[in-house]
Amino acid sequence: MSIKEISKKVVILGSGPAGLTAAIYASRAQLEPLVIDGPQPGGQLTITTDVENYPGFKDGIMGPVLMDEFREQALRFGTEIINVWIDRVDLSQRPFTLYGKESQDSEEVSTIIKAETLIISTGASAKWLGVPGEEPVPEGLGGNGVSACATCDGFFFRERPIVVVGGGDTAMEEALFLTKFASSVTVIHRRDDFRASKIMADRVKNHEKIKILWNTEVKAINGTKESGVDSVTIYNSETGKTSDFPTKGVFIAIGHKPNTDLFKGILDMDDVGYLITEGKTMKTNIEGVFACGDAQDAYYRQAVTAAGTGCMAAIDAERFLAEHSSEVEMSTATRW
Ligand code: NDP
Numbered sequence: 001m002s003i004k005e006i007s008k009k010v011v012i013l014g015s016g017p018a019g020l021t022a023a024i025y026a027s028r029a030q031l032e033p034l035v036i037d038g039p040q041p042g043g044q045l046t047i048t049t050d051v052e053n054y055p056g057f058k059d060g061i062m063g064p065v066l067m068d069e070f071r072e073q074a075l076r077f078g079t080e081i082i083n084v085w086i087d088r089v090d091l092s093q094r095p096f097t098l099y100g101k102e103s104q105d106s107e108e109v110s111t112i113i114k115a116e117t118l119i120i121s122t123g124a125s126a127k128w129l130g131v132p133g134e135e136p137v138p139e140g141l142g143g144n145g146v147s148a149c150a151t152c153d154g155f156f157f158r159e160r161p162i163v164v165v166g167g168g169d170t171a172m173e174e175a176l177f178l179t180k181f182a183s184s185v186t187v188i189h190r191r192d193d194f195r196a197s198k199i200m201a202d203r204v205k206n207h208e209k210i211k212i213l214w215n216t217e218v219k220a221i222n223g224t225k226e227s228g229v230d231s232v233t234i235y236n237s238e239t240g241k242t243s244d245f246p247t248k249g250v251f252i253a254i255g256h257k258p259n260t261d262l263f264k265g266i267l268d269m270d271d272v273g274y275l276i277t278e279g280k281t282m283k284t285n286i287e288g289v290f291a292c293g294d295a296q297d298a299y300y301r302q303a304v305t306a307a308g309t310g311c312m313a314a315i316d317a318e319r320f321l322a323e324h325s326s327e328v329e330m331s332t333a334t335r336w
Helices: 017-028 043-047 063-076 150-157 169-178 198-205 303-324
Strands: 004-013 034-036 080-082 085-090 096-101 111-120 124-126 161-165 184-188 210-213 216-224 228-236 242-246 249-252 256-258 289-291
Touching (some): 004 096, 004 303, 017 111, 017 303, 043 063, 111 303, 150 169, 150 249, 161 169, 169 184, 169 198, 169 249, 184 216, 289 303
Parallel strands (some): 004 034, 004 111, 111 289, 161 184
Antiparallel strands (some): 085 096, 096 111, 124 256, 228 242
């Protein structure tokens, strides 16, 4: 197989709100950026329903529709988007080198990408409980009654009882969405207070189809390959009692982990894996490499803040190129 080679001034890894905003800005600055789609093109918003808090859409907008708009806007100004799996990077010298394969399972490198600057916007992925029964099929019931995406899988639970694990905004959103399908929704939370915003928590607390089990931890997910999920084993930390709670579906909504494993040992990151950026900039510890969105933000984690940091990363990359390359001049304020 022949290896495709691509050279770019700006390469953006990941195509969620951060990556595509960086692409809109870099392409309007005529830097002809390359965006590399990750395993979930469009990022986490493509698996949500209504987005009610993205400015400019007073009646809300569906997550996938919003991401299509981002994508079209980036393409309009000359962004190139490709879909390869990057499993190795060499950031020891510029231009940086990214090695791409056709898919995660492919053996051979199909694309070599040379990048004068790299913007990392690889986002974050759902976390799992790590309890027996949660593993993907065939080992466990993952995909056969256990899910981390209500939008993707809610439909399969029409008129069935389901549980949602977690106490943050994602858990609230999933629980509310699932009331459309399920016969009952039970939110299982390990503490006696939700972490979620008050407005979302109140909607859940006041919903007639939703029950809440406080101070409760899921210890195992039970069922068979044939029947799917039958129950969860739960432990009440107040009473110290363990029992089985019948359910046909388990939706895990306990937060996210940044997708930064590719950069372990190469870029500075915190204990959880969030990339560390310098001061008010999006600069990482390697000159010419920038990080934005959920890959570097453990605190705000919103689509609008991700988009904001994508814009900042693109401006940082353009400034870097203006300083290090005779071909690039900093664009004027009007060009942004
Ligand atoms: P969060 O980190 O906010 O919440 C995670 C929840 O899961 C917490 O209640 C936590 O419990 C619980 N949890 C974590 N680990 C475990 C575990 N091992 N076992 C049991 N429970 C566990 O994540 P979210 O994904 O909910 O939200 C992330 C960010 O995205 C937030 O800033 C949120 O506001 C935002 N968001 C906004 C939305 C909107 O505005 N429409 C929708 C969805 C998310 P504990 O509280 O005890 O730590």
